Amino acid sequence: MKINYNGSTIEIKDNLTLHSFVLELQLESRTIAAAVNEQIVPKKNWEKFYLQEGMTVDIFNLVAGG
Amino acid sequence: MTDKLTLAGKSYDSRLIIGTGKYASGEILAKACKESGAQIATMAVKRIDTKDHTDEIVSPLLDMGIQLMPNTSGAKNAKEAIFAAQLAREALEVDWIKVEVHPDVKYLLPDPIETFKACEVLCKDGFKVFPYINADPVLCKRLEDIGVCAVMPLGSPIGSARGLDTLSMLKIIIRESHVPVIIDAGIGSPSDAVKAFEIGADACMVNTAIAAAGDQLKMARAFNLAQEAGRMAYKAGLADKIETSRATSPMEAFLKEAMK
Secondary structure: OEEEEOOEEEEOOOOOEHHHHHHHOOOOHHHEEEEEOOEEEOHHHHHHOEOOOOOEEEEEEEEOOO | OOOOEEEOOEEEOOOEEEEOOOOOOHHHHHHHHHHHOOOEEEEEEEEOOOOOOOOOOHHHHHHHOOEEEEEOOOEOOHHHHHHHHHHHHHHHOOOEEEEOEOOOOOOOOOOHHHHHHHHHHHHHOOOEEEEEEOOOHHHHHHHHHOOOOOEEEEOOOOOOOOOOOOHHHHHHHHHHOOOOEEEEOOOOOHHHHHHHHHOOOOEEEEOHHHHOOOOHHHHHHHHHHHHHHHHHHHHHOOOOOOOOOOOOOOHHHHHHHHOO
16 A cells, blocks of 8 residues: 655555554664644554554654754 | 862863863763763754664763763754753753753854743753853843753853853853853863853853864863862952052062162
8 A cells, every 4th residue: 555654755555553564664663753644643652553544654763863 | 179160050170161162972972071071961952863773872972970060962943952951851851951052053153032932941850951052141030030950151152162252241240140051162272261260150151172182082081170270360360350450579679779
């Protein structure tokens, strides 16, 4: 199925949780946060949050910047 | 009694806060942070670059035990700043937030109205709020009234290295404030930092002056010494400036005696 991830449309497998999606991206989870359809999804809910067709997923990181 | 900096109920030995932008690598940033003695660092919240996953530089700071102060730079209005703050809290489980709202891309001057609106919401939501603002004494008192942890008035525009252009207003802010005053933006040299502390600032934030220096680690060390010297001078009590003069030796009496 297709989702929008950080501004790009990508194909992902069905029944993927947000947690699994982040793992597949090999992201450092200590410093990231995720929003789906502009709503922040708490990290404690990632394992139970299933991605659906057409969702907009944005993952944010803490980066250099004064 | 030790002279520690107290922010949001926590105490720190250093009165220097560093910004993390413009460093070539996380490794250099960590070394500069160590040389500066800073115990607090600010960083931005951004969407991950899907093509490059090497954005991550915060982990070295976390490993050093640095207090993280995420900021909302890039936010153009209160709504975006609030969202950025909530993302940062979710990402780091830290409730400190430096509110930066500067829609003006030429001077990067902070929008006072959107900043105030964001701070009102975030203070009620339990954040420890540190607003970055122009050196406006009235705005500082209004922010104090809504419960911010400190105020962060600018010395001069971000990255300009022009020092304390706003000196006279900063002095008023410091004199009247009941919350810590952190002079932020435009600090271009260690002597600017010394000046900031000499006038009574509680802390100072520095980014470009270290990150863009020829020798970043040496400059970080210079700022470390500057914050110590400036604060010490303030606590020692500077001599008043006067319009005339004060003789420091009895020259006149000596000459009169010799000519008799």
